[in-house]
Amino acid sequence: MALTQEALYRELDLDLSWSERDLPERERTKHVHRLHPYLGKFIPQLVEVLLDRYFSAGEHVLDPFAGSGTTLVQALESGLDATGVDIAAFNCLLMQVKTSRYDLFSLEHEIRSVVAGLDSQGAPKGGRASSYLRDWYAPQALAELLSFRAAIADYEHADVLRVILARAARSARRTRHFDLEFPRSPQLEPYWCHKHRRTCRPVERASHFLRRYSLDTLERIKQFQRLRGRARSAAVMHGDARSIQLQGPLDGIITSPPYPGLIDYHEQHRYAYELLGLDDRRKQELGPAARGSGRGALTDYSQGIAAVFEQLRPALRPGAPVLIVVNDRRSLYPEILAAAGLELEECHRRHVNRRTGRRAGEYYEDVLVTHFA
Ligand SMILES: C[S@@+](CC[C@H](N)C(=O)[O-])C[C@H]1O[C@@H](n2cnc3c(N)ncnc32)[C@H](O)[C@@H]1O
The missing domain is CATH 3.40.50.150 (Vaccinia Virus protein VP39)
Known part of the structure:
Protein backbone atom coordinates (compact mmCIF):
# COMPACT_ATOMS: atom_id res chain seq x y z
CA MET A 1 0.00 0.00 0.00
CA TYR A 102 39.39 35.77 -13.64
CA ASP A 103 40.66 39.22 -14.32
CA LEU A 104 37.14 40.46 -14.98
CA PHE A 105 38.28 43.49 -16.93
CA SER A 106 40.14 41.43 -19.50
CA LEU A 107 37.42 38.76 -19.62
CA GLU A 108 34.78 41.38 -20.34
CA HIS A 109 36.95 42.98 -22.99
CA GLU A 110 37.41 39.67 -24.79
CA ILE A 111 33.79 38.58 -24.60
CA ARG A 112 32.57 41.95 -25.88
CA SER A 113 35.02 41.86 -28.75
CA VAL A 114 33.84 38.35 -29.72
CA VAL A 115 30.22 39.53 -29.60
CA ALA A 116 31.07 42.54 -31.75
CA GLY A 117 32.71 40.14 -34.21
CA LEU A 118 29.40 38.27 -34.51
CA ASP A 119 27.77 41.39 -35.91
CA SER A 120 30.53 42.18 -38.37
CA GLN A 121 31.05 38.63 -39.57
CA GLY A 122 31.99 38.41 -43.23
CA ALA A 123 32.00 35.13 -45.08
CA PRO A 124 32.05 32.29 -42.56
CA LYS A 125 35.38 30.55 -42.17
CA GLY A 126 35.56 27.55 -40.04
CA GLY A 127 37.09 24.44 -41.55
CA ARG A 128 35.76 20.94 -41.90
CA ALA A 129 32.72 19.56 -40.17
CA SER A 130 32.04 15.92 -39.26
CA SER A 131 28.97 14.11 -40.58
CA TYR A 132 27.41 14.42 -37.10
CA LEU A 133 27.66 18.21 -37.32
CA ARG A 134 26.35 18.31 -40.87
CA ASP A 135 23.34 16.19 -39.86
CA TRP A 136 22.40 18.01 -36.68
CA TYR A 137 22.79 21.65 -37.79
CA ALA A 138 21.17 23.72 -40.49
CA PRO A 139 23.87 24.98 -42.92
CA GLN A 140 23.71 28.58 -41.67
CA ALA A 141 23.83 27.57 -37.99
CA LEU A 142 26.79 25.29 -38.65
CA ALA A 143 28.66 28.02 -40.53
CA GLU A 144 28.14 30.40 -37.58
CA LEU A 145 29.31 27.86 -35.03
CA LEU A 146 32.41 27.01 -37.07
CA SER A 147 33.25 30.70 -37.57
CA PHE A 148 33.00 31.29 -33.83
CA ARG A 149 35.24 28.29 -33.21
CA ALA A 150 37.82 29.58 -35.66
CA ALA A 151 37.76 33.05 -34.08
CA ILE A 152 38.25 32.07 -30.45
CA ALA A 153 41.34 29.86 -30.50
CA ASP A 154 43.78 32.70 -29.85
CA TYR A 155 41.91 34.39 -27.03
CA GLU A 156 43.28 34.29 -23.50
CA HIS A 157 39.88 33.07 -22.28
CA ALA A 158 39.40 30.53 -25.05
CA ASP A 159 37.98 27.96 -22.59
CA VAL A 160 35.19 30.32 -21.50
CA LEU A 161 34.41 30.90 -25.17
CA ARG A 162 34.43 27.14 -25.81
CA VAL A 163 31.76 26.65 -23.15
CA ILE A 164 29.68 29.44 -24.73
CA LEU A 165 30.11 27.75 -28.11
CA ALA A 166 29.01 24.39 -26.67
CA ARG A 167 25.94 25.90 -25.02
CA ALA A 168 24.92 27.61 -28.27
CA ALA A 169 25.57 24.39 -30.17
CA ARG A 170 23.29 22.52 -27.77
CA SER A 171 20.46 24.98 -28.39
CA ALA A 172 21.02 25.18 -32.16
CA ARG A 173 20.68 21.45 -32.85
CA ARG A 174 17.86 20.51 -35.17
CA THR A 175 15.72 18.89 -32.50
CA ARG A 176 12.26 19.22 -31.02
CA HIS A 177 12.17 21.53 -28.01
CA PHE A 178 10.96 18.74 -25.77
CA ASP A 179 13.74 16.38 -26.80
CA LEU A 180 16.72 18.61 -26.07
CA GLU A 181 17.95 16.24 -23.35
CA PHE A 182 17.75 13.04 -25.40
CA PRO A 183 17.30 13.94 -29.08
CA ARG A 184 16.81 10.85 -31.22
CA SER A 185 17.26 12.02 -34.78
CA PRO A 186 17.59 15.41 -36.49
CA GLN A 187 14.25 17.19 -36.91
CA LEU A 188 14.15 18.64 -40.40
CA GLU A 189 10.49 19.71 -40.71
CA PRO A 190 8.17 21.94 -38.64
CA TYR A 191 6.53 19.94 -35.83
CA TRP A 192 3.82 20.22 -33.18
CA CYS A 193 5.63 21.37 -30.02
CA HIS A 194 4.33 20.01 -26.68
CA LYS A 195 6.34 22.61 -24.80
CA HIS A 196 5.03 25.70 -26.58
CA ARG A 197 1.68 24.25 -27.69
CA ARG A 198 2.11 25.40 -31.25
CA THR A 199 3.94 24.46 -34.41
CA CYS A 200 7.68 25.11 -34.05
CA ARG A 201 10.42 24.99 -36.66
CA PRO A 202 13.85 23.46 -36.24
CA VAL A 203 16.53 26.06 -35.53
CA GLU A 204 18.24 27.65 -38.57
CA ARG A 205 20.75 30.01 -36.94
CA ALA A 206 23.19 29.96 -34.03
CA SER A 207 24.42 33.56 -33.82
CA HIS A 208 21.58 34.74 -31.53
CA PHE A 209 22.44 31.95 -29.08
CA LEU A 210 26.13 32.80 -29.26
CA ARG A 211 25.42 36.44 -28.49
CA ARG A 212 22.92 35.76 -25.69
CA TYR A 213 25.05 33.13 -23.98
CA SER A 214 28.22 35.24 -24.25
CA LEU A 215 26.64 38.06 -22.29
CA ASP A 216 24.89 35.70 -19.87
CA THR A 217 28.16 33.85 -19.16
CA LEU A 218 29.99 37.09 -18.45
CA GLU A 219 27.28 38.17 -16.00
CA ARG A 220 27.24 34.82 -14.22
CA ILE A 221 31.02 34.67 -13.83
CA LYS A 222 30.97 38.20 -12.40
CA GLN A 223 28.27 37.22 -9.89
CA PHE A 224 30.20 34.19 -8.71
CA GLN A 225 33.47 36.07 -8.49
CA ARG A 226 31.87 38.34 -5.88
CA LEU A 227 30.67 35.38 -3.78
CA ARG A 228 33.56 32.93 -3.76
CA GLY A 229 36.00 32.66 -0.87
CA ARG A 230 39.04 34.79 -1.66
CA ALA A 231 41.77 32.41 -0.61
CA ARG A 232 40.13 29.18 -1.76
C1 LIG B 1 25.68 11.86 -11.54
S1 LIG B 1 27.01 12.59 -12.43
C2 LIG B 1 27.65 13.73 -11.25
C3 LIG B 1 26.93 15.06 -11.29
C4 LIG B 1 27.46 16.05 -10.31
N1 LIG B 1 27.08 15.71 -8.94
C5 LIG B 1 26.97 17.47 -10.63
O1 LIG B 1 26.35 18.11 -9.79
O2 LIG B 1 27.17 17.91 -11.76
C6 LIG B 1 28.22 11.32 -12.44
C7 LIG B 1 29.52 11.66 -13.13
O3 LIG B 1 30.42 10.55 -13.01
C8 LIG B 1 31.30 10.61 -14.14
N2 LIG B 1 31.98 9.31 -14.28
C9 LIG B 1 31.52 8.16 -14.81
N3 LIG B 1 32.47 7.20 -14.77
C10 LIG B 1 33.58 7.76 -14.21
C11 LIG B 1 34.89 7.30 -13.88
N4 LIG B 1 35.26 6.05 -14.17
N5 LIG B 1 35.75 8.16 -13.28
C12 LIG B 1 35.38 9.44 -13.00
N6 LIG B 1 34.17 9.93 -13.31
C13 LIG B 1 33.27 9.12 -13.88
C14 LIG B 1 30.39 10.97 -15.30
O4 LIG B 1 31.12 11.51 -16.37
C15 LIG B 1 29.43 11.97 -14.63
O5 LIG B 1 29.86 13.28 -14.86
Whole structure:
Protein backbone atom coordinates (compact mmCIF):
# COMPACT_ATOMS: atom_id res chain seq x y z
CA MET A 1 0.00 0.00 0.00
CA ALA A 2 1.29 3.48 -0.85
CA LEU A 3 2.43 5.62 2.08
CA THR A 4 0.18 8.49 3.14
CA GLN A 5 1.67 11.90 2.55
CA GLU A 6 2.08 12.34 6.31
CA ALA A 7 3.98 9.05 6.67
CA LEU A 8 6.08 9.91 3.67
CA TYR A 9 7.04 13.30 5.04
CA ARG A 10 7.96 11.70 8.39
CA GLU A 11 10.56 9.66 6.50
CA LEU A 12 12.00 12.62 4.65
CA ASP A 13 14.75 14.96 5.70
CA LEU A 14 12.85 18.16 5.10
CA ASP A 15 15.99 20.29 5.35
CA LEU A 16 17.18 18.49 2.22
CA SER A 17 13.89 18.63 0.28
CA TRP A 18 12.62 21.77 -1.44
CA SER A 19 9.40 22.54 -3.25
CA GLU A 20 9.34 24.63 -6.41
CA ARG A 21 8.09 27.56 -4.35
CA ASP A 22 10.87 27.24 -1.74
CA LEU A 23 13.50 26.99 -4.40
CA PRO A 24 12.57 28.33 -7.83
CA GLU A 25 14.65 27.49 -10.88
CA ARG A 26 16.60 30.75 -10.87
CA GLU A 27 17.95 29.84 -7.40
CA ARG A 28 18.79 26.28 -8.40
CA THR A 29 20.68 27.60 -11.40
CA LYS A 30 22.27 30.59 -9.71
CA HIS A 31 25.42 32.19 -11.12
CA VAL A 32 27.87 29.78 -12.77
CA HIS A 33 25.66 26.72 -12.23
CA ARG A 34 23.86 27.72 -15.43
CA LEU A 35 26.86 28.15 -17.70
CA HIS A 36 25.72 25.04 -19.52
CA PRO A 37 22.80 22.63 -18.93
CA TYR A 38 23.76 19.30 -17.43
CA LEU A 39 21.50 16.33 -16.84
CA GLY A 40 21.58 14.71 -13.41
CA LYS A 41 23.38 17.41 -11.46
CA PHE A 42 23.06 18.22 -7.78
CA ILE A 43 21.05 21.21 -6.80
CA PRO A 44 23.58 23.61 -5.25
CA GLN A 45 21.47 24.07 -2.11
CA LEU A 46 21.81 20.36 -1.27
CA VAL A 47 25.61 20.65 -1.39
CA GLU A 48 25.41 23.86 0.63
CA VAL A 49 23.52 22.10 3.47
CA LEU A 50 25.84 19.07 3.40
CA LEU A 51 28.95 21.25 3.54
CA ASP A 52 27.45 23.13 6.43
CA ARG A 53 26.50 19.96 8.35
CA TYR A 54 29.60 17.84 7.79
CA PHE A 55 32.50 20.20 6.93
CA SER A 56 34.11 23.41 8.20
CA ALA A 57 35.41 26.44 6.34
CA GLY A 58 39.05 26.01 5.29
CA GLU A 59 38.71 22.25 4.76
CA HIS A 60 39.23 20.44 1.45
CA VAL A 61 36.38 18.43 -0.09
CA LEU A 62 36.70 15.87 -2.88
CA ASP A 63 34.14 14.85 -5.51
CA PRO A 64 35.39 11.83 -7.50
CA PHE A 65 32.37 11.98 -9.89
CA ALA A 66 32.31 15.73 -10.11
CA GLY A 67 30.22 16.15 -13.31
CA SER A 68 29.38 19.79 -13.89
CA GLY A 69 31.22 20.82 -10.71
CA THR A 70 28.40 21.64 -8.30
CA THR A 71 30.41 20.42 -5.31
CA LEU A 72 33.42 22.50 -6.34
CA VAL A 73 31.48 25.71 -6.93
CA GLN A 74 29.59 25.42 -3.65
CA ALA A 75 32.78 24.57 -1.77
CA LEU A 76 34.33 27.81 -3.03
CA GLU A 77 31.19 29.70 -2.05
CA SER A 78 31.28 28.17 1.46
CA GLY A 79 34.98 28.91 1.96
CA LEU A 80 36.47 25.45 1.31
CA ASP A 81 39.01 24.14 -1.18
CA ALA A 82 37.86 21.40 -3.53
CA THR A 83 39.10 18.75 -5.93
CA GLY A 84 36.90 17.30 -8.66
CA VAL A 85 37.62 14.24 -10.80
CA ASP A 86 35.67 13.26 -13.89
CA ILE A 87 36.22 10.92 -16.82
CA ALA A 88 34.39 13.19 -19.29
CA ALA A 89 36.58 15.91 -20.83
CA PHE A 90 33.67 18.26 -21.44
CA ASN A 91 32.66 18.10 -17.77
CA CYS A 92 36.22 18.96 -16.80
CA LEU A 93 36.23 21.93 -19.16
CA LEU A 94 32.98 23.12 -17.64
CA MET A 95 34.31 22.74 -14.09
CA GLN A 96 37.53 24.52 -14.96
CA VAL A 97 35.65 27.46 -16.44
CA LYS A 98 33.24 27.67 -13.50
CA THR A 99 35.93 27.59 -10.83
CA SER A 100 38.82 29.57 -12.36
CA ARG A 101 39.62 33.00 -11.03
CA TYR A 102 39.39 35.77 -13.64
CA ASP A 103 40.66 39.22 -14.32
CA LEU A 104 37.14 40.46 -14.98
CA PHE A 105 38.28 43.49 -16.93
CA SER A 106 40.14 41.43 -19.50
CA LEU A 107 37.42 38.76 -19.62
CA GLU A 108 34.78 41.38 -20.34
CA HIS A 109 36.95 42.98 -22.99
CA GLU A 110 37.41 39.67 -24.79
CA ILE A 111 33.79 38.58 -24.60
CA ARG A 112 32.57 41.95 -25.88
CA SER A 113 35.02 41.86 -28.75
CA VAL A 114 33.84 38.35 -29.72
CA VAL A 115 30.22 39.53 -29.60
CA ALA A 116 31.07 42.54 -31.75
CA GLY A 117 32.71 40.14 -34.21
CA LEU A 118 29.40 38.27 -34.51
CA ASP A 119 27.77 41.39 -35.91
CA SER A 120 30.53 42.18 -38.37
CA GLN A 121 31.05 38.63 -39.57
CA GLY A 122 31.99 38.41 -43.23
CA ALA A 123 32.00 35.13 -45.08
CA PRO A 124 32.05 32.29 -42.56
CA LYS A 125 35.38 30.55 -42.17
CA GLY A 126 35.56 27.55 -40.04
CA GLY A 127 37.09 24.44 -41.55
CA ARG A 128 35.76 20.94 -41.90
CA ALA A 129 32.72 19.56 -40.17
CA SER A 130 32.04 15.92 -39.26
CA SER A 131 28.97 14.11 -40.58
CA TYR A 132 27.41 14.42 -37.10
CA LEU A 133 27.66 18.21 -37.32
CA ARG A 134 26.35 18.31 -40.87
CA ASP A 135 23.34 16.19 -39.86
CA TRP A 136 22.40 18.01 -36.68
CA TYR A 137 22.79 21.65 -37.79
CA ALA A 138 21.17 23.72 -40.49
CA PRO A 139 23.87 24.98 -42.92
CA GLN A 140 23.71 28.58 -41.67
CA ALA A 141 23.83 27.57 -37.99
CA LEU A 142 26.79 25.29 -38.65
CA ALA A 143 28.66 28.02 -40.53
CA GLU A 144 28.14 30.40 -37.58
CA LEU A 145 29.31 27.86 -35.03
CA LEU A 146 32.41 27.01 -37.07
CA SER A 147 33.25 30.70 -37.57
CA PHE A 148 33.00 31.29 -33.83
CA ARG A 149 35.24 28.29 -33.21
CA ALA A 150 37.82 29.58 -35.66
CA ALA A 151 37.76 33.05 -34.08
CA ILE A 152 38.25 32.07 -30.45
CA ALA A 153 41.34 29.86 -30.50
CA ASP A 154 43.78 32.70 -29.85
CA TYR A 155 41.91 34.39 -27.03
CA GLU A 156 43.28 34.29 -23.50
CA HIS A 157 39.88 33.07 -22.28
CA ALA A 158 39.40 30.53 -25.05
CA ASP A 159 37.98 27.96 -22.59
CA VAL A 160 35.19 30.32 -21.50
CA LEU A 161 34.41 30.90 -25.17
CA ARG A 162 34.43 27.14 -25.81
CA VAL A 163 31.76 26.65 -23.15
CA ILE A 164 29.68 29.44 -24.73
CA LEU A 165 30.11 27.75 -28.11
CA ALA A 166 29.01 24.39 -26.67
CA ARG A 167 25.94 25.90 -25.02
CA ALA A 168 24.92 27.61 -28.27
CA ALA A 169 25.57 24.39 -30.17
CA ARG A 170 23.29 22.52 -27.77
CA SER A 171 20.46 24.98 -28.39
CA ALA A 172 21.02 25.18 -32.16
CA ARG A 173 20.68 21.45 -32.85
CA ARG A 174 17.86 20.51 -35.17
CA THR A 175 15.72 18.89 -32.50
CA ARG A 176 12.26 19.22 -31.02
CA HIS A 177 12.17 21.53 -28.01
CA PHE A 178 10.96 18.74 -25.77
CA ASP A 179 13.74 16.38 -26.80
CA LEU A 180 16.72 18.61 -26.07
CA GLU A 181 17.95 16.24 -23.35
CA PHE A 182 17.75 13.04 -25.40
CA PRO A 183 17.30 13.94 -29.08
CA ARG A 184 16.81 10.85 -31.22
CA SER A 185 17.26 12.02 -34.78
CA PRO A 186 17.59 15.41 -36.49
CA GLN A 187 14.25 17.19 -36.91
CA LEU A 188 14.15 18.64 -40.40
CA GLU A 189 10.49 19.71 -40.71
CA PRO A 190 8.17 21.94 -38.64
CA TYR A 191 6.53 19.94 -35.83
CA TRP A 192 3.82 20.22 -33.18
CA CYS A 193 5.63 21.37 -30.02
CA HIS A 194 4.33 20.01 -26.68
CA LYS A 195 6.34 22.61 -24.80
CA HIS A 196 5.03 25.70 -26.58
CA ARG A 197 1.68 24.25 -27.69
CA ARG A 198 2.11 25.40 -31.25
CA THR A 199 3.94 24.46 -34.41
CA CYS A 200 7.68 25.11 -34.05
CA ARG A 201 10.42 24.99 -36.66
CA PRO A 202 13.85 23.46 -36.24
CA VAL A 203 16.53 26.06 -35.53
CA GLU A 204 18.24 27.65 -38.57
CA ARG A 205 20.75 30.01 -36.94
CA ALA A 206 23.19 29.96 -34.03
CA SER A 207 24.42 33.56 -33.82
CA HIS A 208 21.58 34.74 -31.53
CA PHE A 209 22.44 31.95 -29.08
CA LEU A 210 26.13 32.80 -29.26
CA ARG A 211 25.42 36.44 -28.49
CA ARG A 212 22.92 35.76 -25.69
CA TYR A 213 25.05 33.13 -23.98
CA SER A 214 28.22 35.24 -24.25
CA LEU A 215 26.64 38.06 -22.29
CA ASP A 216 24.89 35.70 -19.87
CA THR A 217 28.16 33.85 -19.16
CA LEU A 218 29.99 37.09 -18.45
CA GLU A 219 27.28 38.17 -16.00
CA ARG A 220 27.24 34.82 -14.22
CA ILE A 221 31.02 34.67 -13.83
CA LYS A 222 30.97 38.20 -12.40
CA GLN A 223 28.27 37.22 -9.89
CA PHE A 224 30.20 34.19 -8.71
CA GLN A 225 33.47 36.07 -8.49
CA ARG A 226 31.87 38.34 -5.88
CA LEU A 227 30.67 35.38 -3.78
CA ARG A 228 33.56 32.93 -3.76
CA GLY A 229 36.00 32.66 -0.87
CA ARG A 230 39.04 34.79 -1.66
CA ALA A 231 41.77 32.41 -0.61
CA ARG A 232 40.13 29.18 -1.76
CA SER A 233 40.71 27.25 -4.96
CA ALA A 234 39.53 24.20 -6.84
CA ALA A 235 41.55 21.58 -8.72
CA VAL A 236 40.03 19.72 -11.65
CA MET A 237 41.42 16.34 -12.65
CA HIS A 238 40.48 14.60 -15.87
CA GLY A 239 40.73 10.87 -15.30
CA ASP A 240 39.23 7.61 -14.17
CA ALA A 241 38.41 7.81 -10.47
CA ARG A 242 39.38 4.15 -10.12
CA SER A 243 43.01 4.98 -10.72
CA ILE A 244 43.51 8.71 -10.09
CA GLN A 245 46.35 9.58 -7.71
CA LEU A 246 45.47 12.27 -5.16
CA GLN A 247 47.53 14.13 -2.60
CA GLY A 248 46.00 14.01 0.88
CA PRO A 249 44.94 14.44 3.50
CA LEU A 250 41.52 15.52 2.25
CA ASP A 251 38.70 16.23 4.70
CA GLY A 252 35.91 14.26 3.07
CA ILE A 253 33.84 13.44 0.01
CA ILE A 254 30.53 14.67 -1.35
CA THR A 255 29.52 12.89 -4.54
CA SER A 256 26.71 11.50 -6.66
CA PRO A 257 28.01 8.54 -8.65
CA PRO A 258 26.54 7.64 -12.04
CA TYR A 259 23.75 5.06 -11.76
CA PRO A 260 23.69 2.07 -14.12
CA GLY A 261 21.70 2.27 -17.32
CA LEU A 262 20.56 5.89 -16.98
CA ILE A 263 22.80 8.42 -18.74
CA ASP A 264 25.72 8.32 -21.18
CA TYR A 265 27.75 11.27 -19.94
CA HIS A 266 29.87 11.62 -23.08
CA GLU A 267 26.97 11.15 -25.47
CA GLN A 268 24.93 13.76 -23.58
CA HIS A 269 27.37 16.42 -24.83
CA ARG A 270 28.27 14.83 -28.17
CA TYR A 271 28.01 18.21 -29.98
CA ALA A 272 30.77 19.58 -27.73
CA TYR A 273 33.09 16.64 -28.41
CA GLU A 274 32.47 16.97 -32.16
CA LEU A 275 32.98 20.74 -32.26
CA LEU A 276 35.82 21.07 -29.78
CA GLY A 277 37.69 17.87 -30.63
CA LEU A 278 37.76 16.75 -26.98
CA ASP A 279 39.37 13.53 -25.79
CA ASP A 280 36.66 10.84 -25.71
CA ARG A 281 37.05 8.33 -22.87
CA ARG A 282 33.54 6.90 -22.87
CA LYS A 283 34.86 3.35 -22.56
CA GLN A 284 35.90 4.17 -19.00
CA GLU A 285 32.51 5.55 -17.93
CA LEU A 286 30.97 3.59 -15.04
CA GLY A 287 27.38 2.39 -15.56
CA PRO A 288 26.72 3.93 -18.99
CA ALA A 289 23.19 3.65 -20.38
CA ALA A 290 24.62 2.04 -23.52
CA ARG A 291 25.76 -0.94 -21.45
CA GLY A 292 22.20 -1.57 -20.16
CA SER A 293 21.34 -2.90 -16.74
CA GLY A 294 21.72 -6.66 -17.11
CA ARG A 295 23.43 -8.74 -14.45
CA GLY A 296 26.94 -8.37 -15.92
CA ALA A 297 26.57 -4.60 -16.23
CA LEU A 298 25.39 -4.29 -12.61
CA THR A 299 28.25 -6.43 -11.30
CA ASP A 300 30.83 -4.39 -13.20
CA TYR A 301 29.22 -1.19 -11.98
CA SER A 302 29.23 -2.24 -8.32
CA GLN A 303 32.84 -3.41 -8.50
CA GLY A 304 33.85 -0.20 -10.25
CA ILE A 305 32.22 2.12 -7.69
CA ALA A 306 33.65 0.10 -4.78
CA ALA A 307 37.10 0.30 -6.42
CA VAL A 308 36.83 4.11 -6.60
CA PHE A 309 36.15 4.51 -2.88
CA GLU A 310 38.70 1.89 -1.87
CA GLN A 311 41.44 3.59 -3.81
CA LEU A 312 40.56 7.07 -2.43
CA ARG A 313 40.85 5.92 1.15
CA PRO A 314 44.57 6.72 1.62
CA ALA A 315 43.98 10.33 0.49
CA LEU A 316 41.38 10.97 3.24
CA ARG A 317 42.06 11.93 6.84
CA PRO A 318 40.89 9.32 9.40
CA GLY A 319 37.16 9.58 10.13
CA ALA A 320 36.50 11.82 7.12
CA PRO A 321 32.83 11.94 6.10
CA VAL A 322 32.02 10.22 2.80
CA LEU A 323 28.61 11.43 1.60
CA ILE A 324 27.06 9.57 -1.31
CA VAL A 325 23.86 10.88 -2.93
CA VAL A 326 22.04 8.18 -4.87
CA ASN A 327 18.64 6.82 -5.84
CA ASP A 328 19.56 3.20 -5.21
CA ARG A 329 16.46 1.55 -6.57
CA ARG A 330 18.30 -1.71 -7.16
CA SER A 331 19.73 -1.82 -3.61
CA LEU A 332 23.29 -2.07 -4.88
CA TYR A 333 24.83 0.22 -2.28
CA PRO A 334 24.82 -1.99 0.85
CA GLU A 335 27.14 -4.36 -1.02
CA ILE A 336 29.20 -1.54 -2.58
CA LEU A 337 29.79 0.08 0.83
CA ALA A 338 30.79 -3.27 2.36
CA ALA A 339 33.20 -4.02 -0.50
CA ALA A 340 34.79 -0.57 -0.20
CA GLY A 341 35.16 -0.79 3.60
CA LEU A 342 32.68 2.05 4.23
CA GLU A 343 30.37 2.06 7.26
CA LEU A 344 26.91 3.60 7.02
CA GLU A 345 26.23 6.06 9.83
CA GLU A 346 23.00 7.70 8.68
CA CYS A 347 20.74 7.74 5.66
CA HIS A 348 18.66 10.82 4.84
CA ARG A 349 15.88 10.52 2.29
CA ARG A 350 15.03 13.59 0.26
CA HIS A 351 12.29 14.39 -2.20
CA VAL A 352 13.56 15.53 -5.60
CA ASN A 353 11.54 18.20 -7.32
CA ARG A 354 11.86 17.45 -11.02
CA ARG A 355 10.68 20.13 -13.35
CA THR A 356 12.32 19.40 -16.66
CA GLY A 357 11.60 17.05 -19.51
CA ARG A 358 8.75 14.61 -19.86
CA ARG A 359 9.32 12.71 -16.63
CA ALA A 360 6.48 11.58 -14.46
CA GLY A 361 6.08 10.40 -10.88
CA GLU A 362 7.70 11.25 -7.60
CA TYR A 363 11.41 10.76 -7.21
CA TYR A 364 13.48 10.35 -4.08
CA GLU A 365 17.16 10.03 -3.38
CA ASP A 366 19.17 9.11 -0.32
CA VAL A 367 22.15 10.82 1.20
CA LEU A 368 24.31 8.00 2.58
CA VAL A 369 26.51 9.33 5.34
CA THR A 370 29.45 6.95 5.69
CA HIS A 371 33.09 6.80 6.75
CA PHE A 372 35.90 4.27 6.37
CA ALA A 373 35.89 1.68 9.15
C1 LIG B 1 25.68 11.86 -11.54
S1 LIG B 1 27.01 12.59 -12.43
C2 LIG B 1 27.65 13.73 -11.25
C3 LIG B 1 26.93 15.06 -11.29
C4 LIG B 1 27.46 16.05 -10.31
N1 LIG B 1 27.08 15.71 -8.94
C5 LIG B 1 26.97 17.47 -10.63
O1 LIG B 1 26.35 18.11 -9.79
O2 LIG B 1 27.17 17.91 -11.76
C6 LIG B 1 28.22 11.32 -12.44
C7 LIG B 1 29.52 11.66 -13.13
O3 LIG B 1 30.42 10.55 -13.01
C8 LIG B 1 31.30 10.61 -14.14
N2 LIG B 1 31.98 9.31 -14.28
C9 LIG B 1 31.52 8.16 -14.81
N3 LIG B 1 32.47 7.20 -14.77
C10 LIG B 1 33.58 7.76 -14.21
C11 LIG B 1 34.89 7.30 -13.88
N4 LIG B 1 35.26 6.05 -14.17
N5 LIG B 1 35.75 8.16 -13.28
C12 LIG B 1 35.38 9.44 -13.00
N6 LIG B 1 34.17 9.93 -13.31
C13 LIG B 1 33.27 9.12 -13.88
C14 LIG B 1 30.39 10.97 -15.30
O4 LIG B 1 31.12 11.51 -16.37
C15 LIG B 1 29.43 11.97 -14.63
O5 LIG B 1 29.86 13.28 -14.86
